[in-house]
Structures are given as C-alpha cells and as structure tokens.
Amino acid sequence: MSDIDAQFAKAQADVKDLPERPGNLTLLRLYALFKQGSVGDADGDKPGFADIVGKYKYDAWSALTGTSQDTAKQQYVELVESLKNGESA
Template identity: 35%
Template sequence: MGLKEEFQEHAEKARTLPSTTTNESLLIIYGLYKQATVGPININFPGVFQPTVVFERERSKWDAWKAVEGKSQEEAMSDYIAKIKQLLEEAAAAE
C-alpha cells in the first residue's frame, strides 16, 4: 500500500476517534491533514471582527496549519498517519 492510500485509510479511521479526543490532538491532525492535502497555508489570518467564539476556533485551526507549514506533503501524510495510530491506540487502551 502506498503512502497516499494509507493516508486515505487513516483519514477514514480518524472519523472513528472517540469524543474524548483532546482539542489539542484534533488541531494537530487538522493541521497535518491540511498540509498533506492542500500544502502550505493559503488562507488569510481570521478576521478579528468575527464573533469571539468563531474567531478563536478559526484562529486555532489557522495556527495548527501554520505550525506545520514547512513540512512536505509526504512528511505531513506520514506524521498524520502516526498521530491517528497513536490516538486510536490510546483510545483502545482506555476502554
């Protein structure tokens, strides 16, 4: 199985993560997913005139993607796969 196929498989598995997955972990996988599928961040910093809750959520997502901006798409895919595996293992151990 190639890297892209394994990435897609783990993207599907990510949908099965428990609701107890931390927001920090979700932001990490969001940033890696965006870097792997889109590449370097291509959106502007969220506008400060949005409602506070929306601004904070969008800024967190923007920050997560920006944090992995230097990774190649292949490296982001590999890191994403590793993070999903880790989170699934942690969830299984907690049961």
C-alpha cells in the same frame, strides 16, 4: 496511488471511528496535519479576531509551513494509529 496516499486515506476513515474523542490540542494537530498533507502550506487570509476557532486552526496549519506533504501525511497516519491504540488523547 502511492503507499503513503493509501495510508493517509485509510487514516482519514479511521479517525472517524476512534474509541474516544481526542482533546482539543490533538484535534488541532490532526487538522493541521490533514491540511498540510492534502493542500500544502497555509495560504489565504488569516481569520479575524471574531473567528476564534478559525484563527487557532489557521495558526496550527501555518506552523507546519515548509513541511512536505508526504511528511505531514506520515505524521497524520502515525498520530491516528496512536489514537486508535489509546496512546494519545
């Protein structure tokens, strides 16, 4: 396991123990970075109008198209670290 993969795995565990729940936009950013880091570019059909949450999640992930998985993992780790330190919400 590479260093970034280990940090990414630790950040996934750490995100469950944050001191406070992040705001919705931060949660979308976490979701998008997680998906880009673990799966890569968004694929499949975009959720329909009735699935508002799914649509926002897909759009956030799709916005990262072209971002390398390692870059997304690094950004995810950095975001979780800032949340743990109370720097972002």
